[in-house]
Amino acid sequence: MLWVEKYRPKSFDEVVNQEEAKEVLASWICHKFKAPREFCSKWAKKRSVEAKAILLAGPPGTGKTTLVHALAREINYELIELNASDVRTGERVKQTVGRGIREVSLFGYVGRMILFDEVDGLHAREDAGGLEAVIEIIETAKIPVVMTANNPYDSKFRPLREISHVVNLRELSEKEVVAVLMKICKTERAQCEEEALAAIAKSTAGDLRAAINDLQMYLTGDRVLTLDKIRRDERNPQMSMFKVLDKVYKARWFSEAVKVSSSPSFDWEQYFTWVLETIPTVYKDLELLAEAYDNLSKADMFIGVVKKTQEWELLRYALELVTGGVSQVRNKPRLPPFIKYGFPQRFLTMSRLREVRKRRELLARYLSTSLHVSRSVVNTELVYVLSALVKMGQEKIVLDKLSKALGVNTLDIRDLLTK
Ligand SMILES: Nc1ncnc2c1ncn2[C@@H]1O[C@H](COP(=O)(O)OP(=O)(O)O)[C@@H](O)[C@H]1O
Ligand SMILES: [Mg+2]
Numbered sequence: 001m002l003w004v005e006k007y008r009p010k011s012f013d014e015v016v017n018q019e020e021a022k023e024v025l026a027s028w029i030c031h032k033f034k035a036p037r038e039f040c041s042k043w044a045k046k047r048s049v050e051a052k053a054i055l056l057a058g059p060p061g062t063g064k065t066t067l068v069h070a071l072a073r074e075i076n077y078e079l080i081e082l083n084a085s086d087v088r089t090g091e092r093v094k095q096t097v098g099r100g101i102r103e104v105s106l107f108g109y110v111g112r113m114i115l116f117d118e119v120d121g122l123h124a125r126e127d128a129g130g131l132e133a134v135i136e137i138i139e140t141a142k143i144p145v146v147m148t149a150n151n152p153y154d155s156k157f158r159p160l161r162e163i164s165h166v167v168n169l170r171e172l173s174e175k176e177v178v179a180v181l182m183k184i185c186k187t188e189r190a191q192c193e194e195e196a197l198a199a200i201a202k203s204t205a206g207d208l209r210a211a212i213n214d215l216q217m218y219l220t221g222d223r224v225l226t227l228d229k230i231r232r233d234e235r236n237p238q239m240s241m242f243k244v245l246d247k248v249y250k251a252r253w254f255s256e257a258v259k260v261s262s263s264p265s266f267d268w269e270q271y272f273t274w275v276l277e278t279i280p281t282v283y284k285d286l287e288l289l290a291e292a293y294d295n296l297s298k299a300d301m302f303i304g305v306v307k308k309t310q311e312w313e314l315l316r317y318a319l320e321l322v323t324g325g326v327s328q329v330r331n332k333p334r335l336p337p338f339i340k341y342g343f344p345q346r347f348l349t350m351s352r353l354r355e356v357r358k359r360r361e362l363l364a365r366y367l368s369t370s371l372h373v374s375r376s377v378v379n380t381e382l383v384y385v386l387s388a389l390v391k392m393g394q395e396k397i398v399l400d401k402l403s404k405a406l407g408v409n410t411l412d413i414r415d416l417l418t419k
Helices: 019-032 037-043 064-074 084-089 091-098 101-105 119-125 128-140 155-162 174-187 194-204 208-218 227-235 237-250 254-262 268-282 286-309 312-327 345-371 375-406 410-418
Strands: 053-057 077-082 111-116 145-149 164-168
Touching (some): 119 145, 128 155, 194 227, 268 312, 286 312, 375 410
């Protein structure tokens, strides 16, 4: 089980350091909708928050989704999560928003609540219609609507900001992240050095989801975590490439994926090969594959131009395509927590090919000097004659002779001639 799920706070109390957001949510829900008195006296202010909806804004992994889930649980509402495609098709939305309260109570819930998670993802796919639909729902819904967004400050989202009360969530400090990680270590009965947890907190920069995922990765099959172990992993180039790929594929935002390319240790040529070969491991669906590879091929053309013109400032467009473009494919599925990225076959094949090419050159040179013909005659004609001879059963003579002359074993020569 994923630890980010296992350790997702169930109540407001457990959510760390988002006091303002809790207060706004509670004040809004308690004055405008039905909520338990106990909850309201603990969290709500006297004054209501006047808005059709609440928009929680903040960087990934700060508790936006968690807060909404915790709220629904605290006030015993059924939480309905709607995403961009639900909105577009409209079906589920109408069903949900239109149904009466009485039906709800059958399941023991007091009411229903809508969550539009990551609404700023809507614009990434030229989804103006989706945005309008969200606004319409907010304006007509009789049940509470909460939205989350990483960055709703693009002018496209002004209409959303205008009909909602925007709360900015706080970025979690390293100290707060370490405290959460330490608690998880204790519960998992793992021995974790505080310096190791601090290193994880530092590298994940306030994103608690990423920090918890890293911790789980380090503690898989191991109950001890030391700073030394983390340092060792960081120095291992293969390990760090796995991490880069994981960040790219799991990024939920274009910019989040592109960020990996700004690290000073990012080796884009190596990365290109890795990503080329890992796409089919990650995306099984043909359409996803096609889109990811299409972006790679565009990047490849950019790189071609860059190399020819030496306009290196253009490289960044290629890098956006190989990171963001590969990460943000349409209808991206939920990816498994641990993906096993294979070591690229290409690096293995390349060394094998280099060997084959060397032998082929050796063969051509030998034939051209001993038969007094040019190398191109060897390559365009003789090789085919020899290979025909081998195929016709004259291999003993041909292969033995060449093998002796070149010092290459007969099997390899047969390979050269019959490929
Ligand atoms: N403020 C917080 N307090 C406690 N745990 C948190 C907090 N923020 C994030 N987490 C942890 O990180 C995970 C991801 O949080 P989530 O709410 O999904 O982030 P997002 O802001 O991206 O929606 C949660 O499962 C939870 O374990
Ligand atoms: Mg979220």
